[in-house]
Amino acid sequence: MSSDDSRAISASPTFDTQAPTEAAGLEAERRSPHPARRVSDRRSNRPLPPSVLTPPAPPPPPHLDDYGAIVGQSQLDTLRYLAKDLKGKTIKMVNSTAVGGGVAEMLNRLVPLLSELEVPTHWDVITGGNDFFEITKAFHNALHGAPYELTQSAKHIFLMYNEQNRKRMHFGEDMVVIHDPQPAAIVLARSQTPAHWVWRCHIDLSNPNAGVWEFLSPFVEQYDAAIFSSQSFTRRLPIPQYLFYPCIDPLSEKNKELPDSQVQQICDEFGIDRSRPIVTQVSRFDRLKDPVGVVQAYKLAKKYVDCQLVLAGGGASDDPEGAAVLQEVKEAAGNDSDIIILDLPPWCAIEINAIQRASTIIVQKSLKEGFGLTVTEALWKGKPTIASAVGGIPNQIMHKLTGVLVHSVEGCAFQMRYLLTHPEFARGIGTSGREHVKENFLMTTNVKRWLLLYRILEQTKGRRPRAA
């Protein structure tokens, strides 16, 4: 276990981790150490703000009533009505990590909220050796379509650790939710319990490695239902499949409202000039996020409109590929002093929040994407957002209604120019984008979906086909 893992685990489950939130990067993030790193401020090379060098203390988790001012009392009433009939029913969530990444971040908030609604929810984390997690990392990549030769030995190790965890855990709850492929074979315990068994898949299964999927699908078919993050991530299965969008917590450090003075202070620390337009992409330095493409688009747009470009992310200090990408970005930026490149540690949630809030436009020009929660964060802040039409982004951005979708560097550049010169249109899509998030992608909606699912599974019990 890395030293950083120790830090985070000691604070769990209330640790408000702000590691990149895409489920696709879960395993990598869980395993990567995050030594206090240097913040690279390309423009000024100024001394680093001490506040970002060490992780801040985690804030206490919010209570349900804290969300009332954001989503409205009627939404909280709906949650309470839904929970009333489930009072005393219990749920178990099982995943593969207590800290780091989107699933743990989401469970950190979901579990206490369900329990507050008197639906006691327990969270168990599977254990395994390095051999197990190496295999599940390979499965993860293979399920995203990477080539992989599944060996008998890998199958044996996967099943052995699932069996160990099955024996270690107790399944006395009324609904058992298994997250992602790592613990998927635990479903073999379902014969010992009358519970509803649900598989929550956070990854894109639209183009999986055939061998790995053939191995896993017999387990998946034994669940009562499967949940996916987008319609386009699914497989043909004999069980009902539900759509649960990933969500953000509007009260987390990364998304809560900030006083303007704090936004100003953070911009000052990073040399961002708020008196001029700011175009921002928040992402790891990863080729799939196409930061070089963003620089190219900015340069095309800059011929017509004055603006600064902020590329804020991480991944360059603990990942050799990230460091190489960062170097490519610096080379693409050249001597342009209006390009500000920030390689931030994963705990810089407030800083990311402030930069997003200070931005005039936010870009997510990914070449490939999971759901794209950085887009959700941008929309929640009411920012006009330009994003590639990949992964789950079209679920969030309806072209010209809640943001704009692009397919190329040139398209991205044109939309930068258009939005910077048509502030009323930009404001309109920003407002609709925020409403879209409020309706579909907030933690409270996620709580509602789990309550609805339990009720629906209860109503359809006995009518569902069961795989042999």
Place this chain on the structure above:
Amino acid sequence: MATAENLAEKPALRHPQKPFYFNTSEHLVRIGRQRAGNLCELLTALQTVPDDSIFQHTFRTLQEHHFIRQGFSNDFAHWSLFACNEPALAEQFASVDVREFTAIEGLRRRMVEILDEFLQSHNMSGSRAAHEPFYFCASDIVVLPTAFTADTLKAFLNGLNQVSVHSIHHHFIEARLRLHCMSNDFSQWLQAEVGLAEPADAIERIDIYANTMEGVRRQIARIVSQAMN
């Protein structure tokens, strides 16, 4: 709740005999097995998918996008424009007002008719691959009470202003599928129980496609307020 038959018998502005119970409906989206990769496949699917799928992509999607003032009507129109680049077809789909239908079957027939006619006159368009597939979904629905019940016009107005937009959608838009008539729960109650025939008609005429659901709520509230004064 009052029925359509006894509307005419009610005197104007009387104390309601039956309270108005504000309910709401919550939906969980179920991902279906059918998908369409081009307009021909969409036509086939439109003819065969279950009613709850047609409901999802018309009535329900309107609820999900209640905050959009203009430019959104239903998922078929949106997909035709942005995935198939067929603006004329998108306009025709978008012109379908779900409130003209009291049963899903009629709505399905209308959508099929539009697409069928379009493909007859644009035979190259049918097999052209869409930019992204259309994934047919459906909803599992749970109807819930709210904290609001109205036995006076004042209480009705209060409830109207307090409930979620999902409740407004439930009573104002989805209601016609439940009532099987061209009306809505609000108009029915105002006419039958309070005798407000003209305001009931005015509420029924509110254009849901040129308003957000919050805008619809405000218009209903304004009509009721004027009737009270």
